Amino acid sequence: MRALDGTDTRLLSALAQDPRRTVVALAQKLGLSRNTVQARMGQLEKKHVFLSFERRINPAALGYPLMAFISVHVQQQKLGRLAEEIAAIPEVLEGYGLTGSADLLLRVVARDAEDLFRINGKILACDGVERADTALAMGELIPFRVQPLLERGSGET
Numbered sequence: 001m002r003a004l005d006g007t008d009t010r011l012l013s014a015l016a017q018d019p020r021r022t023v024v025a026l027a028q029k030l031g032l033s034r035n036t037v038q039a040r041m042g043q044l045e046k047k048h049v050f051l052s053f054e055r056r057i058n059p060a061a062l063g064y065p066l067m068a069f070i071s072v073h074v075q076q077q078k079l080g081r082l083a084e085e086i087a088a089i090p091e092v093l094e095g096y097g098l099t100g101s102a103d104l105l106l107r108v109v110a111r112d113a114e115d116l117f118r119i120n121g122k123i124l125a126c127d128g129v130e131r132a133d134t135a136l137a138m139g140e141l142i143p144f145r146v147q148p149l150l151e152r153g154s155g156e157t
Helices: 006-017 023-029 034-046 074-089 113-124 147-153
Strands: 066-074 092-097 105-112 127-135
Touching: 006 023, 006 034, 006 113, 006 147, 066 074, 066 113, 074 092, 074 105, 105 113, 113 127
Parallel strands: none
Antiparallel strands: 066 105, 066 127, 092 105
8 A cells, every 4th residue: 555645645634624525625625626636535445544434423412421441351262253242232332452451442332320231241241251341431532533643644743
């Protein structure tokens, strides 16, 4: 995969600032032709530069105001099947394989403490889970972002 050039970085930065911008609006903002922007977007898609285009929806608006992170310790040989089983739990928003003492880190949402207890029980009931440690999220301090990386990559500080 070739590194991103300055035009790619400018394009991604403009998209990070306003993800709803159209190709025409991006072309105007960046001083490029619509065809150039369209071609670059296609190349970036082929390289899997873009993550899901799903809009971030606040789980609290869906009745899930509690967020927690669950560190899961598992039997390594069962990890593949276990990931599928955990992914079937709707309240599990994300899951990452880790190095270190825990094997998985899950971000989950719940309606209340009792619901979190139920979700934790579902995770613990999965074949291959040895232990789970739960930490309640008190608030998002730094939301997901890439703008600082784009600025660093394009030589901006």
